[in-house]
Amino acid sequence: MFIDEKWQQLYSKRLTASLSQEIFGARRTRVQVIMEFSSYHEYCRARTRRAVRKQGGKILYELSLINSIAVELPVDGLLELIPEAEPAVVWPDVTARCCLDVAVPAAGAARAHRYGLTGKGITAAVIDTGIDPHPDLVRPESRLSGWHDLVAGKPEPYDDDGHGTHVAGIIAGNGSASGGKYVGVAPEALLVGVKVLDQDGGGPISRVIAGIQWVVENRKNLGIQVINLSLGAPAEKGYRKDPLSRAVEEAWRRGLVVCVAAGNQGPGEGTITTPGINPSVITVGSIDDQRTIPRLDDVMTDHSSRGPTVDELLKPDLVAPGARITSLKPGGDYTTQTGTSMATPMVAGAAALILQRHPTFRPEQVKRLLLQTAEDRGYHPAVQGAGYLDLVKALGLPSEEA
Structure with a gap:
């Protein structure tokens, strides 16, 4: 023409x-x-x-x-x-991709479990590459309460990449196949799998938005309260115009706690991907727990994207363990992966525990509690946000010495 x-x-x-x-x-x-x-x-x-x-x-x-x-x-x-x-x-x-490049005790979840906070009664949607029916998610009974495949239209849950299954295990794996060794943050939470990324861990942002839209439309009949998005795409415009950012904003307004990865383009500044640029949602960076439970030796990972955003907003909101995280692998095994993809479900699981403890909380109240109780590690806010996820404080649990 x-x-x-x-x-x-x-x-x-x-x-x-x-x-x-x-x-x-x-x-x-x-x-x-x-x-x-x-x-x-x-x-x-x-x-x-x-x-x-x-x-x-x-x-x-x-x-x-x-x-x-x-x-x-x-x-x-x-x-x-x-x-x-x-x-x-x-x-x-444009194409959205997975944000890939000891953790649960370090985040404080193990102590929460001892106080009966396990995510029971809370449902989280994992918008990703799918979810494999791993033993840790279906035994002794299945906690996969919903499924929608926007890639191939298959009626039963599957994961031909593995990323979504790994994420799902960090949120809600119960350790069934490992004798309790590898347990997620909210091991009694229910999961809804929404497959928007293909076997290579990528997919157009339109498909991701369609997945978010499906969750919004089905949130009441499936009881969904939390969304995990361990993916990202380059942000060309500000959060008010960017399509993926606008989609998560709408989900947040409809009462869903949306947890998104900051991205793996660090350590340079201004590398936050969309939808992590949106100021409403909870944007999660990655810290290395050094595979130890004490937090004193934990340091920021180089891969974790830094702020500010394209709108000059400070992001991420907080950081969580995201280096060498062992979780579920399709077929019943376990595997170790690194990235803000792994840190994000730590926070999504934490949100599930907070909602179990405070059933009437709105998304902004969940976010405020997470940020107010995060541990300042001394990094710039454009690197660590409010600080390091501290579930013990967020849930108001007694300290180890108490």
């Missing part, structure tokens, strides 16, 4: 800078994008669907949570579609 001066004046600013580069610089023939509308009512949806199909495109996801639609279509078709559909902004559908 020939781009004339009128098109340039009226519509060029609706493309983000990276999408313009992808279209006009890289000379792509087909693109996958997220079209955002100021108001996405039924007439607008129907008009856009017709226009997408007319241009030889395919509708991937209806993202009503953020007034958007994800489509894949020829570049010429997109350029002709924009004047017809009138989107406010068109974003590239």
Whole structure:
């Protein structure tokens, strides 16, 4: 399609800078994008669907949570579609990836378990590569209470990458297959698996947003109170505009405690990924517990992303153990992994314990308690946030000496 001066004046600013580069610089023939509308009512949806199909495109996801639609279509078709559909902004559908690069006792969870705080009655959604029905999650009875596969549409839980299973074990593994050696933070919590990342640990952000939307829509019938997102993508715009950031903001507003990884692009500053850039949600960095229970020797990991965010906001919010974490492996075994992907479910599990102890708490109250009781390790707030997760203080448990 020939781009004339009128098109340039009226519509060029609706493309983000990276999408313009992808279209006009890289000379792509087909693109996958997220079209955002100021108001996405039924007439607008129907008009856009017709226009997408007319241009030889395919509708991937209806993202009503953020007034958007994800489509894949020829570049010429997109350029002709924009004047017809009138989107406010068109974003590239970039890839989100897993944030990979002794911990449970160090975080204080073992002592919480001794006081009967195990996450019982709380449900957490793991939006990731899936969840394998590992013995630690299904024995003596299954605690996988829900499942939704946006990658292959399979009806039963599975994990062809392993990342989501590892995350799920950190939140809620009960140590069944290890004789109690490897126990998660909330070993009696229920889990809902939402598969949005493929066997290589990646997937378009539109699919991640669709997963968040599914959780929001099903939160009441499945009793979901916590979301874990151990994934991230580069942030091109600020949190108010970024599609993934807007999706987690909506989930937070609907009463869900959203825990997200800071990213693994450290130690450079300004490396927080989306959706960790959002100020409402709980953004988690990684600390190395040195595989010891005492916390005095624990140090920040180099891989953990640092703030400030693209909006110059201080993030992460706090840090948790994320180095050499042993957790579940599909097929019934265990494996060790490192990254803010591992630190995030530590905090998601902690949120489950707080909600068990304080059933009426709203997300902002859970976050405030976690941050107020975090242990200052002496790092800059753009490195450690409020400090190191301290479940003993957060849950108001007596000290070891008491």
